Amino acid sequence: MKPFDNRPIGIFDSGLGGLTVAAALRRTLPGEAVAYLGDTARVPYGDKSVDSIIRFAHQDVEFMLSRGVKLIVAACNTVSAVALDSLKRDYPDEIILGMIDSGVRAVIDSGAERVAVIGTRATINSDAYRRGIHAVDRSIRVESIACPLLVPLAEEGIIGGVIAREVFDTYLGRLRDDPPDALLLGCTHYPLFAAALADYFSGKVRILDSATACAAYTARFLEEQKMAARPDNTPSFGCFVTDLPGEFHRHATRFLGAPPGRVERISLT
Numbered sequence: 001m002k003p004f005d006n007r008p009i010g011i012f013d014s015g016l017g018g019l020t021v022a023a024a025l026r027r028t029l030p031g032e033a034v035a036y037l038g039d040t041a042r043v044p045y046g047d048k049s050v051d052s053i054i055r056f057a058h059q060d061v062e063f064m065l066s067r068g069v070k071l072i073v074a075a076c077n078t079v080s081a082v083a084l085d086s087l088k089r090d091y092p093d094e095i096i097l098g099m100i101d102s103g104v105r106a107v108i109d110s111g112a113e114r115v116a117v118i119g120t121r122a123t124i125n126s127d128a129y130r131r132g133i134h135a136v137d138r139s140i141r142v143e144s145i146a147c148p149l150l151v152p153l154a155e156e157g158i159i160g161g162v163i164a165r166e167v168f169d170t171y172l173g174r175l176r177d178d179p180p181d182a183l184l185l186g187c188t189h190y191p192l193f194a195a196a197l198a199d200y201f202s203g204k205v206r207i208l209d210s211a212t213a214c215a216a217y218t219a220r221f222l223e224e225q226k227m228a229a230r231p232d233n234t235p236s237f238g239c240f241v242t243d244l245p246g247e248f249h250r251h252a253t254r255f256l257g258a259p260p261g262r263v264e265r266i267s268l269t
Contacts, residue, residue, distance in 0.1 A: 018075030046120025
């Protein structure tokens with residue numbers, strides 16, 4: 001008989017962005033329970049020091065483990081790029097998945113010969129995506145571009161229109177004359193801009209969504225490890241934040257496509 005594991009999947013991010021991963025997981029794995037942590041008191045992680053990001057990530061993992069999760073998804077490209085090795089070293093008995101591997105796989109599967117990767121400063125400075133892509137195929141041309149203003153825009157719900165387009169011009173304007181084959185959204189906030197970015201490049205650039213790629217990667221992992229929930233499982237979805245639960249609840253509906261339910265404020269320090 002196939003074993004099942006009904007314990008929740010733990011997902012954490014610095015704020016709202018990881019909800020794009022939670023939403024993709026709920027679409028891909030509707031029977032799985034999810035516990036989500038948004039460290040809204042310290043968002044964004046992308047402009048913090050490496051030491052701070054690692055420290056915050058360890059606190060996030062400790063909280064997730066306290067909720068009895070079966071695996072943890074670091075739904076933050078910054079944490080995945082900067083802190084995942086430290087987490088896996090310090091929690092060798094826990095399953096911790098990151099965003100980089102699934103994003104790299106999305107690039108490889110796309111068949112792109114030239115790709116632009118956009119993300120936070122910390123993610124781009126880590127060079128994790130280029131190194132991951134070239135570890136598989138060195139012939140792919142990779143350009144990495146930090147787009148720090150996109151996170152606060154997403155958090156404020158400004159995902160299109162004049163302001164978003166001006167920010168696109170600031171970071172990506174030079175690519176419009178010579179567009180890449182694909183644009184990898186290397187931050188979990190960025191899928192909210194997918195439609196606007198596709199329009200910005202007049203449909204000439206394939207938009208690769210790291211959140212959807214992460215959900216597919218997690219689904220395959222659960223199946224291979226025989227850790228999926230029972231088919232008749234009634235899943236729960238719990239949200240935890242470190243600040244402004246009311247604001248989180250209001251904005252989370254936009255990321256999830258539905259109200260998140262109860263949001264509980266917790267402390268990590």
